[in-house]
Amino acid sequence: MTETIETVCFDLDDTLCTYSRGGDEVLAAAFDRAGVSQCWDIDAYYDRYRDYLEDSTDIRDLRRRCFGDLTVAAGEDRSIGEAVADAFAEVRAQESVEPLPGARRVVDQLGEEYRLGLITNGPPGMQQTKLEAIGLADRFETVVCAGYDAAAKPSAEPFDLALERLESTPDRAVYVGNSLASDVAGASAAGLRSVWIPATDSVPEQPTPAPEHTLESLEELVTPPW
Incomplete structure (x- = not known):
């Protein structure tokens, strides 16, 4: 018998919010x-950045380590990669973070019926700034910054931690x-149902892996599929 869902947890980046310019544009700049x-593309960074989460002191340190290694692998000097990492931070700082269509409505509506959590890969300070920018800083009972x-996700550990804080169990939880x-x-x-x-x-x-539910947009969550 399927247990009733009582807890809904969300990812943040590209689920609830996005930058005004894509990562590929920012990297080129x-x-x-x-x-x-340019000697490597943004997908190389996305494929590798999780490897640096646990050992980095902050996002600047992470990018300098990762960009440096990617640049060395491309046959160039590490200092070039570190310079690109610093430039990336400068360009990103000029970008605005925007909520994806329906983000506030969906979170507010689900919050009336379910306990809400956020599980996101990324530095706490940076992720909190994004939540404040999109008006969702106070909507989640717990925020777990994996890494x-x-x-880091896809480890089950951040999901287990969020559910422990929310006093919930995997069979009663869904992750978006x-x-x-x-x-x-x-x-x-971690045993959660996935959207x-x-x-x-x-x-x-x-x-x-196959999700339990696939939606075309966040706005479809106003009518939960579970």
Whole structure:
């Protein structure tokens, strides 16, 4: 028998909010600002950044480590990668964080019926700033910054920690996110039901791992599928 859902947890980046410019545009601008030719793309960073979460002191340190390694792997000097990381931070600081359509409405509506949590990969200070920017800083009973409060997603650890704080259990919880590799895989590892909202139009016919529910937009959550 399926247990009744009592807890809903969300991812943050590209699930509830997004930057006004994509990471690929910001990275290209950072290489240009640093005065060097681009030698790797944003997907390389996205594929590697989780490896640096536990050992980095903050997001600036993480980017300098990761960008440095990626640049060395591309056959260039580490100092170039570090300069690009600093330029990336400068360009990003000029960007605005925007809520995705329906974010506030969905969170407010679900908050009337369910206990809410946030489980996000990223530094606490940076993620809190994003929540404040989109008007959702006080909507979640707990915020777990995976990679800092617990191991990074897709480890089950941050999900376990959030449910412990919310006094809930995996069979009574659902997780909403945009990433198969981090969100759906992590929720599955921890035993939560998953709602996948792809951030792009390129969706595989048989996503792996398979989410319990796939939605086209966050706004569809006004009518929960569980």
